[in-house]
Amino acid sequence: SYFPSLPGVAVWQFTSMHAVGGLDGNVDLLGVTDNGYSKQPAQATTVPSTPSQGSVSSDTDYAQNGVFIPSVTLNIRTGDDTSYASIGTYAPGESLMYDHIYIHNGYVWARYLSYSGRYHYICLGVMGGESYGSRSSSYSAPSHTYYTVRSGDSFWSIANKYGVNMYTLASNNSKSINSLIYPGESLYIK
Structure with a gap:
């Protein structure tokens, strides 16, 4: 009926547009139990x-x-x-x-x-x-970075992880942001 570690919270809504509104897009639900968060999820x-x-x-x-x-x-x-x-x-x-x-x-x-x-x-x-x-210990940008898609990934989540624009990420892989991506598929990041 509600999140046990968040008193009074009965409804939770996700938005992929959180960054536009300046909201925090990270919600950590790992380790949630009836008694709140455990020390080691x-x-x-x-x-x-x-x-x-x-x-x-x-x-x-x-x-x-x-x-x-x-x-x-x-x-x-x-x-x-x-x-x-x-x-x-x-x-x-x-x-x-x-x-x-x-x-x-x-x-x-x-x-x-x-x-x-x-x-x-x-x-x-x-x-x-x-x-x-x-x-x-001294950073030099790799010539090419690739990412192997995992279950639950999206262009948005992968782009945010690597600090790239999701439209550019999709375009660099000959796709649109509405294209399906599959676990095991390799995407060119930069």
Whole structure:
């Protein structure tokens, strides 16, 4: 009858035109239970290993730009720790442009500014141990970026993820924004 974690909310309406009105288009319903949000929503693959006590270093941060390409599915978090909410995932092979590196509790985290204007974080690996992908510390734009369509994707969601215009995205793939796209289909981003 209503969202248990949002008192008094009985109706929810989605609009794809939220950006035009200056509204926040991100609604996180992961982890909603009868008691509100759980600390760890059961969602994607979690970080594969934990740092040993010997590898835990003091917390530090670096203003560093670069590109990270995960080799495993990684959670996108709202903060630089596994205790923060997981709000999505990056799949192996996708690229992420980051603007800051944090070392927190023995993990290496990258911060990036999402299309919604909020900072999100992804774990790059264990300090002095396992890396969850590859990164370059100085950004140079890749010559071509492709995206493999997943179930639930639309031109709008893919365009927003990569910061491109959805009409340009559709046109670059010889389609219109009303064309159907299918899971497994590869789209040229830029």
